[in-house]
Amino acid sequence: MKMGEDLIADYVIAEVQRYEHENFAKFIGAGLPTTLKYMSPSLCSRLWLELDIVPIVMRPDDEHKDKSFWDVKRVDEQADSMARKCIM
Numbered sequence: 001m002k003m004g005e006d007l008i009a010d011y012v013i014a015e016v017q018r019y020e021h022e023n024f025a026k027f028i029g030a031g032l033p034t035t036l037k038y039m040s041p042s043l044c045s046r047l048w049l050e051l052d053i054v055p056i057v058m059r060p061d062d063e064h065k066d067k068s069f070w071d072v073k074r075v076d077e078q079a080d081s082m083a084r085k086c087i088m
Contacts, residue, residue, distance in 0.1 A: 008040035013050055020051075029054045031082030056086050 020026060030053050037044060037057045044055040073081070 006040050006042040006046075008036075009043040009046050012040070012043060013046055016047075016051060016053070027051070027053050029056060029086050031086040032057050033078065033082060034059055058082070058085050 016027060030047055032044065032055055034057055044057065047053040047055045
């Protein structure tokens with residue numbers, strides 16, 4: 001991997017663009033867990049710069065809960081949780 005490359009961001013941007021074009025939809029916000037921010041450091045800025053999507057980075061669960069609780073959730077449950085938190 002070359003310095004400065006972010007394969008996760010590349011993939012997410014391409015998939016969001018594809019989805020928007022195929023479904024005539026426009027995303028205005030994206031809820032992202034803090035873990036993704038560290039795994040893909042350029043994703044937030046690229047969502048904003050390239051797609052006009054406001055990234056909202058938040059802790060997945062309350063600080064009082066065990067961290068492993070988030071890890072055992074399926075990816076669709078994680079996405080649903082992030083969407084609910086964005087709305088709030």
